Amino acid sequence: MEKKIVSLADEGKTCDAIGEYVILLEKTGKHRAYLLGKVLFGALKNIEVIIRRHTLQVLNKIGDGSAIPYLEKALRDKDPMVRANAAFALGQIGDPSAVTSLGKTLKAENVLVRRFAILSLNKIAHKS
Numbered sequence: 001m002e003k004k005i006v007s008l009a010d011e012g013k014t015c016d017a018i019g020e021y022v023i024l025l026e027k028t029g030k031h032r033a034y035l036l037g038k039v040l041f042g043a044l045k046n047i048e049v050i051i052r053r054h055t056l057q058v059l060n061k062i063g064d065g066s067a068i069p070y071l072e073k074a075l076r077d078k079d080p081m082v083r084a085n086a087a088f089a090l091g092q093i094g095d096p097s098a099v100t101s102l103g104k105t106l107k108a109e110n111v112l113v114r115r116f117a118i119l120s121l122n123k124i125a126h127k128s
Helices: 002-011 015-027 030-045 049-062 065-074 078-094 094-105 112-128
Strands: none
Touching: 015 049, 015 094, 015 112, 030 065, 049 065, 065 078, 078 094, 078 112, 094 112
């Protein structure tokens, strides 16, 4: 099943399809770090923007703090929706270690990216 989820990510399948397999793998006892590292973090490097967007949606749903360095890197993606989704996901995780990266995003040209950075910074401030 691990090969199936990796091939889904590589082939550019939807967030829902990848998410379903992640849930199945978790039910079979696979460790979350394995799933994140093997599949989702790798999918953030995919050349297809839609794959990177869907991957961020899955990471947002999972909400695992080990994703923070990858989400911070996604804040520098060339696609503004990828950057906005990364900012949102960092807010959902709520770890104060993301404040510096989110702060730099406040200077983004894209208004949606800036809005999600502001929302995420507020969420982190109220969580602390």
